[in-house]
Amino acid sequence: MEEKTITLINQIAQLEVLADAIESLSAEWEIPMSISLNLNLVLEELVTNIIFYGYEDADEHKILIHLSFTANILHVRIEDDAKEFNPLLQSEPDVSAPIETREIGGLGIHFVRKIMDDMEYQRIDNTNVLKLRKKIT
Amino acid sequence: MDLTESKKGNYLVVKVAGRLDTSNFGELEKRLLENIEKGEKEIVIDCSELNYISSSGLRVFLMVLKKVSATGGHLHLCCLQDTISEIFEIAGFNSIFKIFVTLEEATK
Numbered sequence: 118m119e120e121k122t123i124t125l126i127n128q129i130a131q132l133e134v135l136a137d138a139i140e141s142l143s144a145e146w147e148i149p150m151s152i153s154l155n156l157n158l159v160l161e162e163l164v165t166n167i168i169f170y171g172y173e174d175a176d177e178h179k180i181l182i183h184l185s186f187t188a189n190i191l192h193v194r195i196e197d198d199a200k201e202f203n204p205l206l207q208s209e210p211d212v213s214a215p216i217e218t219r220e221i222g223g224l225g226i227h228f229v230r231k232i233m234d235d236m237e238y239q240r241i242d243n244t245n246v247l248k249l250r251k252k253i254t
Numbered sequence: 255m256d257l258t259e260s261k262k263g264n265y266l267v268v269k270v271a272g273r274l275d276t277s278n279f280g281e282l283e284k285r286l287l288e289n290i291e292k293g294e295k296e297i298v299i300d301c302s303e304l305n306y307i308s309s310s311g312l313r314v315f316l317m318v319l320k321k322v323s324a325t326g327g328h329l330h331l332c333c334l335q336d337t338i339s340e341i342f343e344i345a346g347f348n349s350i351f352k353i354f355v356t357l358e359e360a361t362k
C-alpha cells in the first residue's frame with residue numbers, strides 16, 4: 118500500500134492539520150476510531166516535544182510524518198531536523214505516585230511506549246528518524 | 255473545544271466538549287483558575303462530550319486537583335468516554351482522581 122506523508126511546520130497550531138489528516142487517513146484505511154485517536158495522541162506528544170524543545174532558532178522547520186498500513190501493521194516514520202532527541206533514552210514517569218508528588222513530565226513518551234508496539238530511533242546526518250509500529254487487530 | 259459552566263448545589267460543573275490538546279489547554283486552565291480564585295472549592299469536570307485528551311490536558315486536570323485539594327476542596331470527574339478512560343489508565347490517573355459514572359453521582 119502506498120505511503121502517505123503529513124508535512125507539518127513547527128507551530129502548535131499545526132496540531133489541527135495533524136488531527137484532520139489522521140482522521141481522513143483512518144477513514145480511508147478503515148482504522149477503528151479508538152486506535153485513530155490513540156495514534157493522534159502519540160503523534161501530538163512527539164510533535165509537541167519537537168516543537169517545544171527541538172529548535173534553537175526561530176526559523177520555520179518541517180516535520181514529516183510518513184504512514185503506511187500493510188498486513189494489519191501501521192508503520193509510522195517521523196523525520197525532523199531538530200536537535201538530537203532519542204525518546205528511547207527517556208526515563209519512565211512514576212504513574213503510581215500520590216497526588217503530592219505526581220508529575221506530568223515524561224507522560225507523553227510514556228503514552229508512545231504504551232500505545233505503540235515498538236519504537237526505533239536513528240540519528241541520520243542532521244535528522245532524527247523515529248520509526249513506530251502498531252499491529253491493528 | 256467548548257466549555258460550559260453551571261452550578262449544581264455546591265458544585266461548579268464545567269463541561270468540556272470536543273478536543274483538549276496542546277493548542278487549547280490554556281483556555282480551560284484559565285477558566286478553572288479564575289473560578290478557584292473566586293472561591294469555588296467543589297468542582298466537577300463533566301467529560302461526557304470530551305473525545306480527545308493529550309498530556310497537556312491532563313496537566314490542567316492535575317494542576318486543578320492539587321490546587322483544590324490544598325484548600326480543602328474536591329475535584330470530581332464524570333462520564334469519561336472509553337478512549338479517555340484508557341488514557342487515564344495508562345497515565346495512572348485512575349488512582350488519584352475521583353471518577354464517577356454519572357453527573358448525579360459526581361455532584362452528590
